[in-house]
Amino acid sequence: MRSGAGGETPAQAGGDAVADEDAAGDEEILTSAQPAGEPPAKPSLQARLRSSRGRSGRGARSSAGSEPELGGRRLTRRKVLAGVGVTAGLAGAAAAAGGAVYAGWLPGRQRLVKAIEGCGQAGSPPPVSPGAVTVTSFSSAARHREVEMVVAFPPGYEPRSTSGDDAGDGGTPPLPLCLVLHGRGDRARAVADALAGPTYLAAATAAGVAPFALVAVDGGETYWHRRAGGDDPEKMLLDELLPRLATEGIRTDRFAAIGWSMGGYGALLLAQRHPERIVAVAASSPAVWRSPEQSAAGAFDSAADFEAHRVLGAGPAPGVTYRIDCGNADPFSPVAKDLASELAAAETGFLVGCHDFGFWRRQLPAQLAFVGHALSR
Known part of the structure; x- marks a missing residue:
């Protein structure tokens, strides 16, 4: 594995990295802002709306009274609000389980802790001259x-x-x-x-x-x-x-x-x-x-x-x-x-x-x- 960690891939600076975040299996060190092997973050609703406007050549509303489009589908206000409600519900459930995941007895511990805390300040060699x-x-x-x-x-x-x-x-x-x-x-x-x-x-x-x-x-x-x-x-x-x-x-x-x-x-x-x-x-x-x-x-x-x-x-x-x-x-x-x-x-x-x-x-x-x-x- 490498992180270059512990138990070693992009940057392969050494160490044992672990591909399975729960069982701590094969090692792989992640040093970039976007961890290797993880899917890229999904674009926001606004970003996808802008992308949709660029493809269709129209604004968020094609005419008075019409609804915004997302990926070729029309979004009504009711659907948007329903999506917000589902998201809020999921967030609440995640918060309730967060302590358990953080403690390590539910799946996803490494990814959650890394998302919350990051990796911290990297150690920088002191400004002194080494010995032989x-x-x-x-x-x-x-x-x-x-x-x-x-x-x-x-x-x-x-x-x-x-x-x-x-x-x-x-x-x-x-x-x-x-x-x-x-x-x-x-x-x-x-x-x-x-x-x-x-x-x-x-x-x-x-x-x-x-x-x-x-x-x-x-x-x-x-x-x-x-x-x-x-x-x-x-x-x-x-x-x-x-x-x-x-x-x-x-x-x-x-x-x-x-x-x-x-x-x-x-x-x-x-x-x-x-x-x-x-x-x-x-x-x-x-x-x-x-x-x-x-x-x-x-x-x-x-x-x-x-x-x-x-x-x-x-x-x-x-x-x-x-x-x-x-x-x-x-x-x-x-x-x-x-x-x-x-x-x-x-x-x-x-x-x-x-x-x-x-x-x-x-x-x-x-x-x-x-x-x-x-x-x-």
């Missing part, structure tokens, strides 16, 4: 392909070789690590491009957040777990990525994880499976479903695969602190709220927003502060 960013690639045996790795350092830090288990060059302690797991349809570079992570990291450290490194790597569309075909992004993270980071003076025994959409799910799953390694998780719009039938096509190999990698219903991982963020108009919002409650999330951000990078950037400063605090304890 490196982009390298390596051959992943776990994923059977070449992958890219992006490392963003806070200002004043550079890649360096370690001189011991607990110290970097010159005895400098290794820099704490936050893994960044991308959404479906994205790649590691999205952390620096669409998310503007290096710039936000620089602003966070300038504001007093303890410094740490952001690291992303290509995970494909695997949903960050081993697939039937042998693609194993989890093994890549633990057995291939972390050893490479250790040689750059980055601490890898305990670390945090941030992710959006598919990556939000992946971060939660990683913590669940390896709580001894993860200190904190900040998940944006996590692509999580209640059942295999509701999941996006290709997210899991089977119902058994879904259950083996279930996040909702598994409870919090011991020793891990959580932050969950999701926009009100995001299809994953109802499940994300259940997740936050089940995981006893230390922080949450449920507010105006959609499944897109505009929302994910807006929430990133709070997530970086949350991660920085957890890593510095």
